[in-house]
Amino acid sequence: MIRKTAVALALAWLVPLATHPLGLDFVLPVLILAGTVAIQRGGVTLADRVMAACAQLFGAACVFGLAITLWPGHLHPTLIAGTALTALILIAVATQRTPELPGMRKDALLAIAVAGVSVVALVPYAVRDLGGRLGLPLAGEDIARHYLLFDVIGRTGGYLFMRPEALRPFVPDAELTGIANYPQGLHFSYAVLDRFARSSAHNAAPVTAVDVMMWLLVGTYLLLVLAILWAARRIAGPGATNARLLPVLALVAAWLVLGDPVTVLSRGYPNELAGLACAAVLTALVARPLTRLGEQTATVALLLVGISFTYSLFLPYAGIVAALWAVRARLWRHWWAWVVAVTVGGLAAIGPLTAAQASSGDQLLLNGTARVVDRPATALLVALAAVAVLQRRRVAVLQRRRVAALRSRTDAVLRSSKALRSSKVFQSRNVAAFALATAGAMAVGLGTWQIVTIGRPVYYFDKLLHLLIVVALCALGGLARFRWKWTAAAVAAPVALFMLVAGGEWHTTPVAPGVKLALGRDRGSPEAARDALLIARMFPDGGNAVNVNLMGSPWRNWSGTLGAAALQGQYRQFPGWSALLYPGGKGGTMADLDRLVANSPVTVRFFLHDPTASLLVVDKDHPNRPAVRAGQPLPVAFGDPAAPSNFEAARLLAATYPTKVQLVYATPANP
Known part of the structure; x- marks a missing residue:
């Protein structure tokens, strides 16, 4: 044994x-996962x-x-893999x-x-070029800051909330505390996996790095798919036949690719995807706990840590349902359980405490760019889930009577009793019902508070609806246990047909979100992403300048400038230009643009392409802009006809500040 x-x-x-010099480090995460799977004993199936x-592994990471x-x-991948494999071997020996x-x-x-959903989800990303893939979440803005955290963690080698000063060269002072204290467990994991994928100890060029991150984002969604389908299968119980499971898993799969969960992917919320999977x-x-108490305790504890380090909004739900299991398992009887509780409590507190520093007092009232959840579809799903987890109450009395009768017989008969197994399944339904009620109560509570405070539910209410949807999809496994075989x-x-034909806040928009994504109708901002990639290829580190995209339409210019700033590590320079470029604001005058250039601490580089493009106004209080119907794209010539075009303004500034302004006449990349 010692020799082995x-x-x-x-x-x-x-x-x-050996793998590092050969460029084969990508096999090491697979080896670590396989080793972790091999020493499990609490699960029945693979x-x-x-x-x-x-x-x-995620919680431990x-x-x-x-x-x-x-x-x-x-x-460095060698150090991380060596430490992880050593820990696995020591656990196996112990x-x-x-x-x-x-x-x-x-x-x-x-x-x-899982394979079916994976194919459907991968196709819209595989058929797009990098600009098309990046353009989907870039329309939602948040992906730029997610990339920034991923990139700077890679540069500095660890969590930024532990050393926020390392982030200062990359972000404005006003945003330093907020970004440095954002939950970073997933960004850290991405940075580690990026090293393994490329067999490198250093960050890649921006275009390569963002490509890796986009595929890691898609991979996180596929892990969410696996987690939900597996959870539904597990809650269904061991007695559910394939004939009963097939329609249930098909319904869950359809909801994952057609409904709101896929919008979490397309809008670029990697942390939320990971939190939902946990x-x-x-x-x-x-x-339905694992059969080994030690493994169950460790897994629940690490899931709490994982949720804390990724999306602490879901931590109250996780803490409540975990506490229910701990009480049912009577963990208080074991001395080691108290040690675990104190340790996990301290680690799990890191996420909320850092998030509190990053948040304003009215954080839960802020609006965001997430798509509004389909309300009628969600109500239908929750109703189905409630039926699935509560329907066995009607037969509970009969099951208990059968179990009581069998208890008078031998232990062998009792252990093999189908009725006893059914009783355990009934208990799992009770817990699933409690989980569904907890998630629902959290969403209703926050939504009510938002309505009372600001008059309508916003952003974080939809995030809690995402949690409710995931819990409800898991609970649908109970449909496989209906008394009538063909009910599911x-x-x-x-x-599934109801989900297919429409989407939107009140299920009134034709075609489901997943169908729009698959058909290319949900495009995001691919032109902006391609502009950002073009700028990053030309000047990977920014070239000691703030690079301003003026090549096309207003949203393209704003998102392209934001994307380029994040890719080049120059996000610190972006906020000053954001107000002038942002199409939803009042705009800016030639004097405002001149002031930005004069006050810029670095060179200003304007990227130009379309001579008709314009954004400036003459009077910010009374901007003369083209009238555009809601939902229609903004025209390239969006500025006041009396104000200079982008070409004219850039050339005037180049003449005024010849040593500070550079003009780049670029040709945007084609898809």
Whole structure:
């Protein structure tokens, strides 16, 4: 045993040392995941063990990031992989577990469902070029700051809330506290995976780095898909046949690719995707815990940490349902459970405490760029989920009577009793119902407060509706346990059709969000993204200048300038130009533009292409702009006809400030 352990520990470092010079570091995360799966014992199927392993690794990575931030090696893939493999071997030795993988036969239907959703979700991204992929979330603005965190964590090698001064060269002073204290568990994980994907110890060029991040964003959505489908399968229970499961998983899959969850991907919210995935896994494990108490405790604890480090808005839900499981499991009887509780409480508090520093007092009242959730569809889903988790109450008395009768027989008969297994399934429905009620109460509570305070529900209410949707999709697994065999099939088809034909806040917009994405009708801002990529290719580090995009239409110019600033590490210079470029504002005059150039601490580089493009006005209080109907794209010539065009204004400034203004006549990239 000692000899085998010594050999394994040696290989834990020799393998990463060999893969790095060969450019094969991308196999190391797969090896770490496989090793984590191999030492699981609490799950019956391979999917159970994979999901538990993913949850454990993500939570552990969030915690490990605290140490990596302080150690000198930072994000070098050899050091990270060697440490992770060593930890796995020591855990296996301590628990006396030899690597073991269960069969996959019971996971076949789940694998088919996940593969189907993955293909449908990947196609819209695979057929687009990088500009098209980046353009989808760039329309929502937040992706620029997500990239900024991903990039600067890669540059500095750790969490920025632990050393915010490292972020100062990249962001305006006014935004330093907010960005530095934003939850960074996922950004840190992305930075680590980027190193493994490229077998590098350093950041890539901006265009390469953002390409990697976009595929990691898509991968996070696919993990959410796997988590929800697996959770529905697990809540259905071991007695659900494939014939009963098929329509349920088909309905869940349809909702994932047609409904609101796919908009979280297309609008570019990676943290929320990860938080929702953790919430889905937690919901399933609280409803039907793993068979090993130690593994269950570790997994729940690490899920709480993962949610804290990614999307702390969901932490109250996670804490409540985790507390329910802890009470039902009577953890207070074990001394080690108290140690775990104190440790997890301290680690899980990091997310809310840092978020509190990053937030204003009215943070939950702020609006944002997330798509408004389809209200009728969500109400229908919650109603279906409620029926799924509550319908077995009608037969609960009969089941209890059967169990009581069987208790008078031998233990062997009791252990093999189908009625006893059914009773356990009923208990899981109770917990799933509690989880659904908790998520619903959080959404209703916040929505009510927002209506009373500002008159309408906004942004964070929709985020909590996303959580409610995910919990409800997990709870739909209960449909597979209906007394009538074809009930789930009869429900799934019309509901999926209902989701297919319309979308929008009140289900009045033709075609579902997922269909719009697949057909290319949801484009985002691909021209802006291609402009940003063009600027970043020409000047990867910004060229000691603020690069201002004036090549086309107003939204294209604003988003392109924002995207380029993030890619080049020059976001610090962007806010000063944002008000002038932002199409939804009052605009700016030639005097305002002149003042920005005069006060700029760095060179100003204007990118020009279309001579008809304009944005300036003569009078900001009474701007003379073309009338545009709501929902229609803004014209390229959006400025006041009496004000200089973009070409004219840039040339005037170049003549006034010949050593400070540069003009670049660029040709935008084609798709």
